[in-house]
Amino acid sequence: MLTKKERPCEIQTLFPSMPLVAILRGVRPEEVVDIGEALYRAGLRFIEVPLNSPEPYQSIARLNEALGDRCVCGAGTVVNADQVDAVAETGATLVVAPNTDAAVIGRALELGLTVMPGVATATEVFQAYRLGARYLKLFPASSYGVGHVKALKSVMPEDARLLAVGGVGAVNAREWFSAGIDGLGVGKELFTPGFDAEKVYRNAIELVAAVS
Secondary structure, three states, rough: OHHHHHOOOOOHHHHOOOOEEOOOOOHHHHHHHHHHHHHHHHOOOOEEEOOOOOOHHHHHHHHHHOOOOOEEEEEEEEOOHHHHHHHHHHHOOEEEEEOOOHHHHHOOOOOOOEEEEEOOOHHHHHHHHHHOOEEEEHHHHHHHHHHHHHHHHHOOOOOOOEEOOOOOOOHHHHHHHHHOOOOOEEEOOOOOOOOOHHHHEEEEEEEHHHHH
């Protein structure tokens, strides 16, 4: 398994050129590497396996073993510090949460992981930032809309990055980026249980084209 020191790719280097996170909710360990390779071929460099997927830690470990030197791999739906520890044991470096939780953020940073907490309001944005998070997940983005992004971005610290997650994809990507969003997290449009690697590849190509 790759250690952090052996991994040349870090979020700071990859994010500016490809600010898309693939969310593989429901993926199984036996298919995750093929799907991860398909996403990589299409140009994506960030892959998240939510912890409410089947055997998620096994999937994350396999994904990191196969693609950890080319992609930033990690876990989503991380809601407590024990889960952060389990993610770190897989060798992955990305922790994504649906909410702003001080214990999750603190433990992830303590272990040298990139943490992306969920935020909605300006209060949560500044709370997450104060706790040390620099990549923030507007969730669920569809509930707030592009006008909300413009308002948040007008007051956010310049070194914070905001990603829209939930209800975003190729069809509305340009609208979100025009509003000032820094990145997108895309789930069902890329992968739904039952999609094979070729289907995921085609979906990813369409998404990448929409933001290029």
